[in-house]
Amino acid sequence: MIQKYFPLDKNYILEKAQLDQQEELITYLIQFSKEFYLSQYNPLGIVDGTIKSIQSHETQYTDRLEEFYRNLAAVYRFKFGQNQLEFLFDGDDHYTKYVQDWAGTFKKWLVSFCMKPNFLRAVLELTVFYPEGKKAELAENRMKTFINQHFELKIYKYRGIVRKLA
Numbered sequence: 001m002i003q004k005y006f007p008l009d010k011n012y013i014l015e016k017a018q019l020d021q022q023e024e025l026i027t028y029l030i031q032f033s034k035e036f037y038l039s040q041y042n043p044l045g046i047v048d049g050t051i052k053s054i055q056s057h058e059t060q061y062t063d064r065l066e067e068f069y070r071n072l073a074a075v076y077r078f079k080f081g082q083n084q085l086e087f088l089f090d091g092d093d094h095y096t097k098y099v100q101d102w103a104g105t106f107k108k109w110l111v112s113f114c115m116k117p118n119f120l121r122a123v124l125e126l127t128v129f130y131p132e133g134k135k136a137e138l139a140e141n142r143m144k145t146f147i148n149q150h151f152e153l154k155i156y157k158y159r160g161i162v163r164k165l166a
Contacts, residue, residue: 011077017098018073025106026062026069032107033123036114057128064126064136068143075151076105078161119146 034054042051080101113119125139148154152164 013094014077014098014102015073017095018076018102021099021103022066022069023062025103026065027059028107029065029069029110030059030062030123030127032110033114033120034128037120037124040114054124054128059127064130064140065123065143067140068147071144071147071155072106072109073102074155074161075147075153076102078153079151080105113146113150116146116150118142122146 034057038051038054047055122139122142126136126143130136144155148164154162154164156162
């Protein structure tokens with residue numbers, strides 16, 4: 001993968017921090033989505049086939065959500081990234097600060113994402129119900145469309161991220 005930042009750009013450190021947390025945060029995303037679904041859509045705890053599937057699901061793979069995670073990380077760099085390192089007076093290095101900032105923002109965003117039924121449905125389809133073929137592609141596309149609509153951006157494979165014009 002070719003990186004197109006300036007040398008000594010803060011975004012190199014930020015991107016490394018995001019990629020190093022990928023597995024951990026995707027696993028968190030899956031667990032949080034399942035718990036959120038159970039608490040919001042099954043508050044009485046009635047157990048049927050769907051609920052049994054969600055409760056018995058063990059997260060063993062995260063590959064179906066990697067593209068979503070990387071797109072979300074890119075949006076974060078686009079919105080909050082700068083090319084100049086800031087002065088840190090608390091003794092932490094920049095990598096540690098970016099790990100904490102990204103994880104905190106990711107978890108905060110996740111709460112608002114889960115309020116949207118389409119997001120929850122797509123996460124559960126890609127993980128718990130793990131469809132094959134067209135359904136998986138539709139869920140992956142739904143995740144990308146969700147990012148585009150939520151942040152009012154358009155993500156292009158080769159052109160990068162562009163703000164939507166009103």
